[in-house]
Amino acid sequence: MGMVRVLVVGAGLAGLACALEATTLGHHVVVLERSSRIGGRGTTQNLDEFPMGYGPHLFLKKGPFHDLVRKLSRVKLAATPLRLHRTELIGQGIVRPSEDIKTALTNKRILRDANHEHPLVEGCQFLASWGGQANELRYTGLQKSQLMVSNEGWAGMVGRLAAALDEVGVFIECGPEVQRIEQGKVFLTDGRDIETDVIVLACGPSAAKKIAGTMDEQRSKDLFSPLKRISASFIEVGLDSKSLSGKHAVIDTQNKYIVLDYRAIQPRLGREGSHLSALAIGGLESDPGETRYATANERLDALKSFLDKRASGWQDHVIQQSEQSKITLHDAGTSRIPQLAMADVGVLFAGAWVEGEHILADGAVNSGRLAGRTIAAAKR
Numbered sequence: 001m002g003m004v005r006v007l008v009v010g011a012g013l014a015g016l017a018c019a020l021e022a023t024t025l026g027h028h029v030v031v032l033e034r035s036s037r038i039g040g041r042g043t044t045q046n047l048d049e050f051p052m053g054y055g056p057h058l059f060l061k062k063g064p065f066h067d068l069v070r071k072l073s074r075v076k077l078a079a080t081p082l083r084l085h086r087t088e089l090i091g092q093g094i095v096r097p098s099e100d101i102k103t104a105l106t107n108k109r110i111l112r113d114a115n116h117e118h119p120l121v122e123g124c125q126f127l128a129s130w131g132g133q134a135n136e137l138r139y140t141g142l143q144k145s146q147l148m149v150s151n152e153g154w155a156g157m158v159g160r161l162a163a164a165l166d167e168v169g170v171f172i173e174c175g176p177e178v179q180r181i182e183q184g185k186v187f188l189t190d191g192r193d194i195e196t197d198v199i200v201l202a203c204g205p206s207a208a209k210k211i212a213g214t215m216d217e218q219r220s221k222d223l224f225s226p227l228k229r230i231s232a233s234f235i236e237v238g239l240d241s242k243s244l245s246g247k248h249a250v251i252d253t254q255n256k257y258i259v260l261d262y263r264a265i266q267p268r269l270g271r272e273g274s275h276l277s278a279l280a281i282g283g284l285e286s287d288p289g290e291t292r293y294a295t296a297n298e299r300l301d302a303l304k305s306f307l308d309k310r311a312s313g314w315q316d317h318v319i320q321q322s323e324q325s326k327i328t329l330h331d332a333g334t335s336r337i338p339q340l341a342m343a344d345v346g347v348l349f350a351g352a353w354v355e356g357e358h359i360l361a362d363g364a365v366n367s368g369r370l371a372g373r374t375i376a377a378a379k380r
Contacts, residue, residue: 003027004375007186007196009211011172012040013361014350014368015202016161017068021372022200023168030194031165031172034203038172039158040364041327049270050238051153052322055329056130056260056277057361058082060138061146064358064366069157072164078151080266084142086248089123111143123253131256131281132230132330135359151268178207180214183346198378200371202350205331215345223341227353228288228333231326233280233300235307238320240273243311250310255292256281257306273319276311278303281329288333296325330359339371343378 004027008015011033019029037043044051059065061079070077084095085104095111096104110120116134128138128147141147150157165172177189186194201208205227213220244250244261251258259278263269280303283292293299300323307314331353339354350371352363 005195005197006030006200006375007032007194007198008200008202008350009178009186010034010040010201010203010207010351011038011174012202012351012364013065013158013161014352014354014364014371015200016158016165017064017365017368018200018202018350018372019165019170019172019368020068020072020161020168021369022375023165023170023372025372025375027372027375029170030196031170032176032178032188033172033174034177034207036174038162038174039155043158044153044155046153046155048238048320050236050275050320051155051262051269052236052238052320053154053277054324054327055232055234055236055279056258056262057154058147058149058260060141060358060362061148063137063141063362064369065157065361065364066148068365068369069160072160077157078266078268079148080151080268081145082142082147082149082248082260082265083145084124086246086264087127088247088250089120090250090252090254092120092123095120095124108143114139119253123251126253126256127249127251127258129359130232130258130279130329133332133334133359137358137362138360149262149266149269151266153269178211181211181347182215198346198348198375200348200350202368202371204328205337205351205353208349208351212342212347215347216342219342223337226335227331227337228335229286229328230282230330230333231284231287231296232282232329233296233303233325234323234327235276235278235300235303236320236322237276237314237318238273239276239314239317240319241313241317242274243276243314243317244274252306255302255306256283257303259307259310273317276307276314278307279329280306284326300325339367340374340377343374346378348374348378
C-alpha cells in the first residue's frame with residue numbers, strides 16, 4: 001500500500017502519536033481538534049512556576065509515552081520515579097520503610113506474590129492504575145521504581161510531540177467539529193468536507209461513538225455501549241510549604257483518595273514548597289461500583305477534608321489552586337474496544353479506551369502508534 005490520505009480526529013496523546021507514526025510511514029496526515037488546544041487531558045499550564053493540570057499523571061519508564069517523547073528531541077528528558085519508601089498507605093503505613101528493614105522486606109515479598117486480597121497489594125494496584133482496570137505492567141513498574149514524573153510537566157512533553165509534527169509538516173487544525181462521516185469523506189459542521197482514505201477516531205469514546213454512528217449506528221452502539229466511564233474530582237495546589245512532609249504519595253484505598261507531591265518526586269520542578277495533585281475516584285451514581293456521594297461537589301468536599309487531615313494546614317499556604325468536581329478519569333472500565341472493529345469501512349480507533357496491554361497515557365500513545373502502523377488494514 002502506497003501513500004494514504006489519513007484524517008485523525010482528536011489531537012490528544014493518541015491522535016498526536018498516530019499522526020507521527022503514520023507520517024513516518026509516508027502517509028499524508030491531517031489532524032482535526034475540536035477544542036482550542038492540543039494534548040487533551042495531558043496538558044498543563046505554568047502558573048507561578050507550578051505546571052497546573054487535570055489531576056496526577058505518572059508514565060511508565062521505557063513505556064510507549066516515554067519512548068516516543070525521548071526519541072523526538074536531542075534534549076534529554078529528566079524523569080524521576082515515585083518511590084515506595086516515601087509512599088504511605090492509610091492503614092498500612094509506609095510501604096517500604098527505610099528505617100525498618102524487616103517490614104520493608106516483608107512488604108516487598110507481599111507485593112511480589114500479589115495476593116489481590118491483601119490490603120498492601122490492593123493499595124499499590126489502586127495507585128498504579130488510578131482505580132481503573134488492574135494493569136500488571138504498571139503494578140510491576142511501581143515496585144521497580146518505574147512510574148515517573150518528568151521535569152517538563154505534561155505541557156513540555158506534549159510540546160515535543162507538537163514540535164515534531166510541525167517539523168514534518170503535519171497540519172493540525174483546532175476548532176472544526178466533525179458532523180458525520182461516510183467511507184472516504186468527512187463532513188464538518190462549518191460546511192466543509194474532506195476526502196480521505198482512512199479516518200482515525202482518536203477523540204474520546206462519546207465523540208467517537210457519535211461520529212462512527214453516522215456511518216453505522218447499530219454497530220457503533222453495540223461497540224461502545226459496554227464501556228463504563230470512571231469519574232473523579234481533582235485538586236491541584238502549589239504551596240509554599242512541605243505539607244506532605246516529603247512523602248511522594250498518600251493513598252486511601254478504602255475511600256479511593258490519592259495525593260501526590262510532584263516536587264517531592266521530581267526536585268527539578270522546584271525544591272521549595274510543594275505541588276500537590278489529589279484525586280477522589282468514583283463513588284457517583286454514574287460510576288461503576290458503590291455509590292458514596294450524592295453529587296460531584298460532595299465528593300470534592302470530601303477530598304478537601306482528606307487533604308486537611310493528610311496535608312495539615314495546606315489551605316494556609318496556597319500560591320496557586322485548580323480544582324474540578326467531575327472529570328473523566330478512565331474512559332473504559334474492564335471492557336475496551338478493538339482497534340480494527342470498523343477497519344472494513346476505513347475507520348480505526350485510538351485512545352486509552354481501545355484494547356491493548358497499556359492503560360492511561362501509555363495506553364493512549366500505544367494505541368495511536370499502532371493505528372498509525374495499521375493504516376493498511378483499513379479498507380479504502
